[in-house]
Amino acid sequence: MHLHEHDENNAPNQAKTQKPSDPNAHLARGVEGAQPPLEQEGAHLGPRHTVAAGLYSIYETAHFGIKEMGMDRSLQALLKLNQKDGFDCPSCAWPDPDGERKTAEFCENGAKAVASEATTKRLTPEVFAQHPIPELIKQSDVHFEELGRITHPMLRRKGSDYYEPISWEQAFDLVGQELRSLDSPNQAVFYTSGRASNEAAFMYGLFARQFGTNNLPDCSNMCHESSGTGLSEVIGFGKATVRIEDFALADSIFVIGQNPGTCHPRMLTELQKAAHNGCRIVSINPLKESGLIRFKNPQHPFDILGHGTRMACLFLPVRINGDVALLKGIMKEMLEEDRRTGRRVLAWDFIEHHTECFDAFARNIEQESWDRIIENSGVSRDLIRQAAEIAMSSERMICSWAMGVTQHKNGVSNVQSIANFALLRGQIGRRGAGLCPVRGHSNVQGDRTVGIWEKMSPEFLSALGKEFNFSPPEKHGLDTVCTIESMHKGAVKVFVSLGGNFLVSTPDTNYISEAIQKCRLTVQISTKLNRAHLVTGEQALILPCLGRSEQDVQASGPQFVTVEDTTGVVHMSRGVLPPASEHLRSEPAIIGGIAQATLKRTTVDWQGLIDNYDRIREHIEHVVPGFTQYNTRVRQPGGFYLPNPPNQGKFRTPSARARFTVHAIPEHHVGNGKLLLTTIRSHDQFNTTIYSENDRYRGISHGRRVVFLNSGDMSRLGIEKDQWVDLISHFETETRRAERFKVVPYDIPQGCAAAYFPETNVLVSIRDVADGSNQPVSKSIVITIEPANSHTPTERLAPQ
Numbered sequence: 109m110h111l112h113e114h115d116e117n118n119a120p121n122q123a124k125t126q127k128p129s130d131p132n133a134h135l136a137r138g139v140e141g142a143q144p145p146l147e148q149e150g151a152h153l154g155p156r157h158t159v160a161a162g163l164y165s166i167y168e169t170a171h172f173g174i175k176e177m178g179m180d181r182s183l184q185a186l187l188k189l190n191q192k193d194g195f196d197c198p199s200c201a202w203p204d205p206d207g208e209r210k211t212a213e214f215c216e217n218g219a220k221a222v223a224s225e226a227t228t229k230r231l232t233p234e235v236f237a238q239h240p241i242p243e244l245i246k247q248s249d250v251h252f253e254e255l256g257r258i259t260h261p262m263l264r265r266k267g268s269d270y271y272e273p274i275s276w277e278q279a280f281d282l283v284g285q286e287l288r289s290l291d292s293p294n295q296a297v298f299y300t301s302g303r304a305s306n307e308a309a310f311m312y313g314l315f316a317r318q319f320g321t322n323n324l325p326d327c328s329n330m331c332h333e334s335s336g337t338g339l340s341e342v343i344g345f346g347k348a349t350v351r352i353e354d355f356a357l358a359d360s361i362f363v364i365g366q367n368p369g370t371c372h373p374r375m376l377t378e379l380q381k382a383a384h385n386g387c388r389i390v391s392i393n394p395l396k397e398s399g400l401i402r403f404k405n406p407q408h409p410f411d412i413l414g415h416g417t418r419m420a421c422l423f424l425p426v427r428i429n430g431d432v433a434l435l436k437g438i439m440k441e442m443l444e445e446d447r448r449t450g451r452r453v454l455a456w457d458f459i460e461h462h463t464e465c466f467d468a469f470a471r472n473i474e475q476e477s478w479d480r481i482i483e484n485s486g487v488s489r490d491l492i493r494q495a496a497e498i499a500m501s502s503e504r505m506i507c508s509w510a511m512g513v514t515q516h517k518n519g520v521s522n523v524q525s526i527a528n529f530a531l532l533r534g535q536i537g538r539r540g541a542g543l544c545p546v547r548g549h550s551n552v553q554g555d556r557t558v559g560i561w562e563k564m565s566p567e568f569l570s571a572l573g574k575e576f577n578f579s580p581p582e583k584h585g586l587d588t589v590c591t592i593e594s595m596h597k598g599a600v601k602v603f604v605s606l607g608g609n610f611l612v613s614t615p616d617t618n619y620i621s622e623a624i625q626k627c628r629l630t631v632q633i634s635t636k637l638n639r640a641h642l643v644t645g646e647q648a649l650i651l652p653c654l655g656r657s658e659q660d661v662q663a664s665g666p667q668f669v670t671v672e673d674t675t676g677v678v679h680m681s682r683g684v685l686p687p688a689s690e691h692l693r694s695e696p697a698i699i700g701g702i703a704q705a706t707l708k709r710t711t712v713d714w715q716g717l718i719d720n721y722d723r724i725r726e727h728i729e730h731v732v733p734g735f736t737q738y739n740t741r742v743r744q745p746g747g748f749y750l751p752n753p754p755n756q757g758k759f760r761t762p763s764a765r766a767r768f769t770v771h772a773i774p775e776h777h778v779g780n781g782k783l784l785l786t787t788i789r790s791h792d793q794f795n796t797t798i799y800s801e802n803d804r805y806r807g808i809s810h811g812r813r814v815v816f817l818n819s820g821d822m823s824r825l826g827i828e829k830d831q832w833v834d835l836i837s838h839f840e841t842e843t844r845r846a847e848r849f850k851v852v853p854y855d856i857p858q859g860c861a862a863a864y865f866p867e868t869n870v871l872v873s874i875r876d877v878a879d880g881s882n883q884p885v886s887k888s889i890v891i892t893i894e895p896a897n898s899h900t901p902t903e904r905l906a907p908q
């Protein structure tokens with residue numbers, strides 16, 4: 109699976125099935141990229157790096173940075189990354205320290221994200237002219253990364269296999285014409301990825317609503333919708349209740365369904381500080397991830413030379429989606445101990461004065477049998493008892509989680525079970541304690557705060573209407589899943605994507621590729637090429653934008669943008685590098701350009717907003733609570749915290765109390781040779797951006813088409829190490845197939861399997877969604893495994 113092996117020389121099967129005269133014939137096969145023939149060796153399994161970060165991480169950071177940016181640009185960019193007068197990391201949403209910051213305030217992944225954006229490589233119109241879309245689409249995602257920054261607006265005309273340059277004015281006119289020709293504004297969808305700034309997101313939401321639709325899906329629909337839904341119902345607030353300083357004060361931190369070493373690496377620094385203070389870290393996850401075993405902080409020379417810090421003191425190897433059962437077990441221990449000790453364990457004063465529905469919750473826990481808890485969690489009674497003891501002896505406890513919790517049919521139940529666990533000892537609303545859903549993309553939380561949601565509250569819509577003297581549509585719009593389903597029915601004609609890689613990040617890859625091709629126009633506002641640019645509507649535009657690291661100068665002078673991190677801190681981000689091309693425009697300028705070309709009558713001074721972002725922030729201040737004196741406070745070094753009522757012990761539920769909730773243990777009908785598959789990320793990727801085909805924390809190199817299996821399951825199913833297999837998912841009566849994965853025996857609970865996202869998105873049905881949040885179920889996919897068939901490697905994935 110070396111990069112050079114993904115060229116046309118290795119794609120005889122694809123070539124046979126293509127019909128060059130049909131511009132979309134190649135797309136079905138291309139949605140997953142090229143795959144190697146079976147006889148190739150594929151991924152290698154070697155020793156795992158069980159200590160996170162350390163010297164190797166410093167080497168990787170320097171090597172990747174210099175390769176992409178050169179020495180000067182590397183220094184210029186990285187020394188301003190996550191600094192108070194610099195720019196925000198475009199990768200994850202982990203917060204920066206409130207107080208003093210180090211010279212190098214970033215992790216390996218953050219540095220790679222910046223290097224990827226600030227690369228000196230350029231994807232010019234000449235390169236596009238040399239490579240038709242059917243050829244490009246056969247390349248790997250790593251290859252797209254290496255093509256560099258897109259320099260000009262590009263148009264794919266109807267029926268053409270090529271992108272060609274187009275002027276900004278013509279591009280805006282095309283979008284405007286297509287939007288205005290729709291029968292209804294609801295035939296357009298405006299998707300947002302979590303990189304967009306507050307300013308761009310606010311303008312985008314305003315434009316969509318002035319146009320007449322609430323069709324504003326975002327990537328949060330796929331990542332933390334279950335967290336927002338679950339927490340809003342029980343504590344009246346859908347975000348984290350902690351501040352970064354709380355981590356160092358905690359007595360225990362439960363890290364649930366989360367792999368911070370790979371997905372939020374600087375969280376390890378806070379966990380390390382906590383561990384040094386005597387905090388006990390408990391890891392609840394099907395896989396024992398390196399970041400939670402040991403950590404060598406690259407900023408501490410003694411750490412690098414020594415053995416690093418032992419992180420989790422307790423690891424609970426929960427079965428995939430066994431979290432409700434496990435948390436019920438821990439809470440059952442706590443309730444029983446409370447009874448034994450005469451009410452000395454639970455926070456009775458807090459429960460009586462600040463919560464509701466405790467009795468029903470406690471009755472349900474008492475009635476749950478230990479056999480069921482142990483069988484469904486896969487965790488022994490002894491380990492459950494140990495976890496309960498840690499929780500019972502913690503004055504201050506934090507629970508953090510990510511998509512291992514949310515991307516299940518019962519994702520909302522999982523989140524609310526964590527809330528129950530915290531409420532038992534009143535662990536919300538005091539220092540060193542709280543709930544922390546850790547967001548995956550740098551401003552996904554801020555985008556939602558300023559209006560990117562298909563169902564913003566009536567209060568928000570009314571304030572927006574008042575501010576701009578118009579009537580925003582009240583009807584809820586489409587979320588991500590509903591967008592894809594509507595597209596597939598032909599009901600969405602124009603799709604605009606503010607960042608992101610919609611095709612690859614969404615579930616049911618073949619279905620979404622069919623859906624997208626039914627649009628009349630697809631528009632991608634992007635920095636680099638990705639697969640979503642190659643599977644398109646009849647016409648497609650790529651509108652290249654400035655990156656976070658780049659200077660943004662408008663009519664009133666240099667601008668900065670603002671973002672919100674996981675803990676609700678809003679701060680500024682000011683790029684330092686010259687733009688990759690003189691033809692790039694900022695996201696606010698692109699949105700404003702589209703708005704001006706589309707809205708013949710508007711109550712918004714779009715040009716004024718483009719010229720001076722302070723004006724956008726003034727409007728946000730008037731519309732969104734918590735942004736008082738926005739322009740002044742955001743200029744203070746480090747920014748400001750948004751209001752966080754639960755952090756102050758206030759719950760904005762109808763009763764003004766936090767609510768205990770009752771949740772059934774989910775049933776998984778696996779067995780009969782079936783396994784439950786979770787999707788995972790490698791250490792060398794950020795969401796859909798793949799930096800290399802290595803994952804050193806799991807010992808994998810030179811390939812990503814691997815499936816991690818329990819050795820007991822392998823013997824039972826007659827599967828051998830290094831065997832090539834196909835994965836077949838089962839949803840209702842449907843099956844889906846992902847071909848050619850190499851088997852890797854791994855320390856994973858019996859009955860469970862793991863394979864990389866996004867390669868396995870093809871297995872997730874668009875209709876397999878979480879109850880209550882409509883979030884795709886990408887972490888509990890029922891599969892069977894078959895030996896790979898070397899004679900029919902490609903055709904089965906094609907949409908029918």
Ligand code: SF4
Binds near residue numbers: 199200201213219371
């Ligand atoms: S932890 Fe996240 S935000 Fe911080 S530098 Fe790393 S990738 Fe960027």
